[in-house]
Amino acid sequence: AQSVTQLDSQVPVFEEAPVELRCNYSxxxxxxxxxxxxxxxxxxxxxxxxxxxxxxxxxxxxxEAEFNKSQTSFHLRKPSVHISDTAEYxxxxxxxxxxxxxxxxxxxxxxVLP
Amino acid sequence: NAGVMQNPRxxxxxxxxxxxLRCSPMKGHSHVYWYRQLPxxxxxxxxxxxxxxxxxxxxMPKERxxxxxxxxxxxxxxxxxxxxxxxxAYFCASSPEGQxxxxxxxxxxxxxxVL
Numbered sequence: 001a002q003s004v005t006q007l008d009s010q011v012p013v014f015e016e017a018p019v020e021l022r023c024n025y026s027x028x029x030x031x032x033x034x035x036x037x038x039x040x041x042x043x044x045x046x047x048x049x050x051x052x053x054x055x056x057x058x059x060x061x062x063x064e065a066e067f068n069k070s071q072t073s074f075h076l077r078k079p080s081v082h083i084s085d086t087a088e089y090x091x092x093x094x095x096x097x098x099x100x101x102x103x104x105x106x107x108x109x110x111x112v113l114p
Numbered sequence: 115n116a117g118v119m120q121n122p123r124x125x126x127x128x129x130x131x132x133x134x135l136r137c138s139p140m141k142g143h144s145h146v147y148w149y150r151q152l153p154x155x156x157x158x159x160x161x162x163x164x165x166x167x168x169x170x171x172x173x174m175p176k177e178r179x180x181x182x183x184x185x186x187x188x189x190x191x192x193x194x195x196x197x198x199x200x201x202x203a204y205f206c207a208s209s210p211e212g213q214x215x216x217x218x219x220x221x222x223x224x225x226x227x228v229l
Contacts, residue, residue: 036220043120043220044157044207044220046217046219051216101170102157102218103159104149106155107155
């Protein structure tokens with residue numbers, strides 16, 4: 001079984017400041033990793049994913065994440081946030097074998113302040 | 115290419131009524147997943163279906179909940195005799211065949227309120 005931890009339930013940050021949202025996972029098998037963003041009253045939009053290859057992954061809206069296998073982490077970063085980045089961010093994993101669902105973390109609410 | 119469609123977007127039911135939530139996957143996607151999101155929580159997996167088959171229903175409550183994905187038409191999540199605890203947002207996701215199957219694309223959700 002897999003589990004995902006997002007240590008920060010809320011992260012307030014000023015506009016144009018950098019931000020890091022932390023994600024750690026636990027799994028007995030290899031996993032693929034994802035970050036999704038959810039704007040108020042909307043569905044989830046894929047930000048980025050790590051399937052294989054380079055451990056530094058770039059996504060949409062200027063976000064990037066780095067997979068660290070030894071630390072079982074997949075932290076999300078952005079060098080300069082905008083007001084429009086205010087949303088809920090979810091980290092998710094799915095095992096390599098087929099037919100498996102996603103396991104989501106509890107989410108981190110990013111609030112960008114003017 | 116239209117995204118994952120869900121309807122209705124909002125659904126209000128009284129206790130004891132039935133709720134039917136519909137999901138049309140992206141064109142060409144044959145895998146459908148249902149998740150439930152309770153207030154202030156992350157998404158919890160409920161069920162995974164392919165056309166006409168339930169592949170994994172390990173997250174479905176044993177009673178009152180059922181899901182189908184017929185050969186023709188949308189996937190349906192059905193909740194019988196709803197209770198207040200069923201109030202939540204229900205999200206559907208779809209994925210294609212092959213390696214791209216790793217990525218799930220989500221619909222806008224149906225927000226169910228049980229009075």
